[in-house]
Amino acid sequence: MEKSWEIIRSEQGPNLVLFQTRYDWVRNPRNAKSMKAVVLESADWINIVAVTPEKKVLVVKQFRFGVARTTVEIPAGIIERGETPEQAAVRELKEKTGYAAASWKYLGWFEANPAFLNNVCHTWLALDVVKIHPLQLDDGEEISIAELSLEEVLGEIEQGNMRNSLTVLALSRVFDLREMAL
Numbered sequence: 690m691e692k693s694w695e696i697i698r699s700e701q702g703p704n705l706v707l708f709q710t711r712y713d714w715v716r717n718p719r720n721a722k723s724m725k726a727v728v729l730e731s732a733d734w735i736n737i738v739a740v741t742p743e744k745k746v747l748v749v750k751q752f753r754f755g756v757a758r759t760t761v762e763i764p765a766g767i768i769e770r771g772e773t774p775e776q777a778a779v780r781e782l783k784e785k786t787g788y789a790a791a792s793w794k795y796l797g798w799f800e801a802n803p804a805f806l807n808n809v810c811h812t813w814l815a816l817d818v819v820k821i822h823p824l825q826l827d828d829g830e831e832i833s834i835a836e837l838s839l840e841e842v843l844g845e846i847e848q849g850n851m852r853n854s855l856t857v858l859a860l861s862r863v864f865d866l867r868e869m870a871l
Contacts, residue, residue: 692718707731707767711807731808734801735778736765736855738863739788739815745836746860747786747818748845752831761835761851763859765810774798774811782815784825786834790815796862801855812859839864 695716702710708729716723739747746763753760766781768774775793782788796812826832837845842860845851860866 694718697723702727705729727805729806731767731801731806732770733768733774733798733808734765734810734855735768735774735781735813736763736810736859737778737782737813737815738763738796738859739782739786739790739818740863741819741836742817743836745838746842747788748835748837748842748851749785750833750835760853761845762853762856765855768811775813778811778813778815782818783821785830785832786818787820787822787824788815788818788834789821791817791819796859799855799858810855812855812862814863 695718697714697716699711699713702712704710708731711728711730713726713728714723715726741747748761749764750759750761752758764782764785766777766785768777769780772780775795778793779790782790792815794814794816796814798809798811800806801808801810824832824834842851842864843866846857846866851857857866
C-alpha cells in the first residue's frame, strides 16, 4: 500500500506573474524526514490540435524566453478565471491564430509537470478550421501561423523545431507519430 506524504505546513512564496510560488514542508513516509518542496501554482492550460478541411495541421511559431529561440507548437494558452476549458480553447484559437473550428472534440487532460506544477493541460481537437480574422495578440507576443501536412509536422519534430512535450503529446493523440522513427 502506498503511503502518502504528510504536508506539515504551507506558505506562499513570490508571485511570478504566470505562477504563484508555494512552499510545502512535507514528511517523507518512508523515513519520516522533513523537507521543503516548491510548488508552482498555475491556472490550467489548453492546447489545440487544429486541422483544416485539407487535413493540414495549424501551428504557431513564436519566440520562447525559456529556451531563447523560436519554437513550432500547436495553439495553446491559459484558461482565464470563469472560463471552461472549451471556452478557453475557442478563445485561444481565435486570438492566437485568427481561425475558428466547425467542430470540437475533447481529447482529455494531462499533468503538465507534476514534479512542481499543480495544474493540468486540457487538449482539444478542432476540425475544419478556417481563417476568419487577423490575429489578436497580447503585447508580449509575436506569432506567425503555418498550415503543415503531417509529413511536414514530422519533419519539424525530427529537425528539433517542435520539442514542446505537450504539443507532441497532443499530436500523438490524433496522429501516429511513429512514422518518424522508421
